[in-house]
Amino acid sequence: MKKLITLFVLLALCICVRAQKKDTVKTVSSADSLMNSLSADDDKHQKTLATFSATRLIFSPTTETVKKNNLNFLVIHRFGDVGTPTGGPRTFFGLDAVNDVYIGFEYGITDNLQVMVGRSTIGQIGETQLKYAILHQTSDNSSPLGITLLGGEGIRPYGSFGSFSDRLSYIGEAIFSRKFSSALSLEVLPIFVQNNQQIPDLPGNEQGFFSLAAAGRLKVTKHMSLLVDYEHPFSNYSTKANGFEDPLGFGAEFETGGHVFTLNITNARAVSQINTLSASQASYGNGQFRFGFTISRMFDFNHKKDTEKKW
Numbered sequence: 001m002k003k004l005i006t007l008f009v010l011l012a013l014c015i016c017v018r019a020q021k022k023d024t025v026k027t028v029s030s031a032d033s034l035m036n037s038l039s040a041d042d043d044k045h046q047k048t049l050a051t052f053s054a055t056r057l058i059f060s061p062t063t064e065t066v067k068k069n070n071l072n073f074l075v076i077h078r079f080g081d082v083g084t085p086t087g088g089p090r091t092f093f094g095l096d097a098v099n100d101v102y103i104g105f106e107y108g109i110t111d112n113l114q115v116m117v118g119r120s121t122i123g124q125i126g127e128t129q130l131k132y133a134i135l136h137q138t139s140d141n142s143s144p145l146g147i148t149l150l151g152g153e154g155i156r157p158y159g160s161f162g163s164f165s166d167r168l169s170y171i172g173e174a175i176f177s178r179k180f181s182s183a184l185s186l187e188v189l190p191i192f193v194q195n196n197q198q199i200p201d202l203p204g205n206e207q208g209f210f211s212l213a214a215a216g217r218l219k220v221t222k223h224m225s226l227l228v229d230y231e232h233p234f235s236n237y238s239t240k241a242n243g244f245e246d247p248l249g250f251g252a253e254f255e256t257g258g259h260v261f262t263l264n265i266t267n268a269r270a271v272s273q274i275n276t277l278s279a280s281q282a283s284y285g286n287g288q289f290r291f292g293f294t295i296s297r298m299f300d301f302n303h304k305k306d307t308e309k310k311w
Contacts (some may be wrong), residue, residue, distance in 0.1 A: 046139040051179040054260040058229035058249035063146040063177040066108035076102040083287020102271035166197035189213040199278040209235040227251040262294040
């Protein structure tokens with residue numbers, strides 16, 4: 001079923017790239033939305049703005065970048081299992097337990113280039129990333145897709161490793177997105193992960209592997225959307241036979257007064273993509289799913305120009 005979801009998204013993107021655009025997507029200007037803080041201003045081909053409302057969905061980054069001199073503050077939580085013996089009413093369905101917490105900052109160097117720093121509880125992994133939007137979807141369909149590249153490095157400062165190099169992990173991905181209508185946006189992400197020491201460090205596990213992610217957003221009201229996010233590692237080791245599961249998440253996204261707030265349910269315990277792609281072993285079927293949330297808050301450090309006439 002999960003692979004069918006990925007194939008469906010890929011097929012939809014291929015069909016709609018060749019199809020003629022039905023409607024011109026209008027830019028929504030709202031004081032209580034982050035849309036105006038994402039991506040750059042229109043060029044001569046009328047860029048399609050706000051393909052997504054945030055720089056991240058549940059697991060996956062989006063093609064959106066933080067605008068120049070804006071700072072995006074992210075807080076992400078994954079709680080404990082809902083349906084296992086350690087969950088249920090005893091732990092308020094996992095809310096008494098915290099599996100992972102991520103705190104990060106994204107800063108816009110230009111309208112198309114952002115830098116990110118962040119840290120997760122699982123593995124005490126600290127990450128830095130660069131994200132660059134190389135192509136924007138346009139309303140006249142001269143560019144049917146948005147394309148953004150992301151490269152990052154993670155370091156685990158604690159724990160037992162053979163050398164400093166073994167503490168390092170790397171991730172690279174290309175994000176392809178399309179806004180099909182004012183309500184529906186989809187994206188596909190080919191990903192490569194390199195762990196200098198295998199995660200988990202077990203015989204037969206690969207250090208480097210490719211993955212494919214697919215995600216989508218369906219706008220239900222002006223300020224509320226439904227999300228789905230799925231990742232599949234193409235690893236000979238991370239298989240069901242070895243106890244691994246593909247990360248799959250469902251969520252609801254709310255835009256409220258300068259924030260984007262996401263509530264989600266996932267089987268993944270980790271927040272960092274390096275961790276979710278390398279070592280997800282929680283199964284929906286075993287009750288190993290959890291509540292989570294993401295808070296995204298944008299700060300604008302652009303100096304306001306004084307337009308008043310000076311006498």
